[in-house]
Amino acid sequence: MRSAVGLFVRSRRRQIVLALLLGVAGVTLLVAGKDVAGYGQEILVNLGASLIMVALSFVVFDPIFEDMRRNAVEQHRTLNHDQLVSHIAAAQTEVDILETWTGLLEERNRDRFLAAVTLALRNGVGVRILLLDPESSAAEQRAEELHHTQVPVLIMDNLRHLYHLRRALDPLTARQLQVRVYDASPSIQLYRWDEKAYISFFPVGVRAYDARQIEAFMSSPLGEFVASRFEELWTDGTTRRMEDFMTLSVTVRLDAAELATSEAHFIRLEEDWFVDGSALLDHLTDHGARRLSLAVGGGPAAVFDLVRLDLHDASRRATVVALFDAKYGTSHDKKVILRLVPRAAQSEAGPPLAH
Incomplete structure (x- = not known):
């Protein structure tokens, strides 16, 4: 003193x-x-x-x-993760994050960041996080710009930790944490706490949080511009909620009768959809696959037959399993993975899963 x-x-x-x-x-x-x-x-x-x-x-x-x-703005050579975590923990009204994926959820920063977010939420702060959709073409493009960095895998790792955090919160607090994925070319990085923010742009070949940062008030012209871009992406029709990305609501049908509705883990690979069949094993055992189908979204056009992932196509199976592992963080190598085939396309897809 x-x-x-x-x-x-x-x-x-x-x-x-x-x-x-x-x-x-x-x-x-x-x-x-x-x-x-x-x-x-x-x-x-x-x-x-x-x-x-x-x-x-x-x-x-x-x-x-x-x-x-x-x-007035202040420039920083890179994003100071420790300082940013402190700002988030001390926030009083709102926290907004716009990123492809955030280094705050990498191992060296993860625990402190999640603790700061939890503290902010319990203090009544609204937290919105907007990440690039890992299944979008923009994610692949960003991966090429970063010399083939596994951008989709890094984003899915972020989403998995945020999903687990939200599920661990009590329902009232969880409502204050909203996470979405957007489908557009990334151009701006935003880390906002209350009326101030770190802002950066996406240079080719460099991760945004390793690039020069601008610290500015959100009421400045730059802050207002970035805030409007955040709101546009947040409300865009192609933007998805984290919950819709992480789970797929499916209804198991026996012929025309509905047996049960559950949330299934799933991944998309090009035009194909695959689900983890763990939640369906009892129905498959009781009724066999030929009479079973899955309804997704409730419409007749969203009824699918179940085709087991070909065990003899080792390369494709390895790709699908790796995507499941990256998205959910657990091994899917020994699990039954099913491909969803639209009823109209069944004749071209081969026979359903055998009894």
């Missing part, structure tokens, strides 16, 4: 000396003039004039200085 005070005095020595001299001079003049006729009246007039000047300065100049302060 003493060293901090000493540093302040040394760095402001000239200003402190000048303030003391002016203070002494002012007191001397007041004492010297107390016997002059009309002294009290002059003091009141001068005090009144000073108060008017203070009021005018507050009304006229303070907004100007405030605008200048808000339009």
Whole structure:
């Protein structure tokens, strides 16, 4: 504490000396003039004039200085993850993140970031996180720009941790955490806490959080522009909720009768959809696959037959299993993986899963 005070005095020595001299001079003049006729009246007039000047300065100049302060930006060479986590933990109203994937969920930062988000949520802060859709062509394009970095896998790893966090929260708190994936070419990175943010753009060959960062107020022209872009992506028709990305609601049908509805793990590979058949094993055992089908979305056009992933196509199976493992974090090598084949295309897809 003493060293901090000493540093302040040394760095402001000239200003402190000048303030003391002016203070002494002012007191001397007041004492010297107390016997002059009309002294009290002059003091009141001068005090009144000073108060008017203070009021005018507050009304006229303070907004100007405030605008200048808000339009000022500060640059950083890279994103300081530790400082950002502290800002998130101390947030009072809102936290918004717009990224392809965030380094805050990499192993070295993950625990502190999740703890900061949890603290913010429990303090009533709304948290919105918008990541690039790992199944989009934009994710593949970004991977090429980053010299074939596994961008889709990194995004899925982020989503898995956020999904587990949301499921671990009580329902009331969980509603304040919203995560979505967008399908558009990434152009802007945003980390917002309350009225300030770190903003960057996506350079070719460099991860955004390793690029130069701009710290700005959200009320600045740059902040308003980035905020409008965030809202556009957040509400876009192609943007999906994290829950819709992580699970697929399926209804098991026996001929035309509906047996049960459950949430299944799934992945998409090009035009094909695959589901983890673990939740369906009882029905497959009881009824066999030839009479079973899956309804997705409730419409007649969304009825699928079940075709087991070909065990003899080792390369394709390895690709599908790797996607399941990346998305859900557990081994799917020994699990029954089923391909969904639309009823109209069944004749071209081969026979369903055998009894």
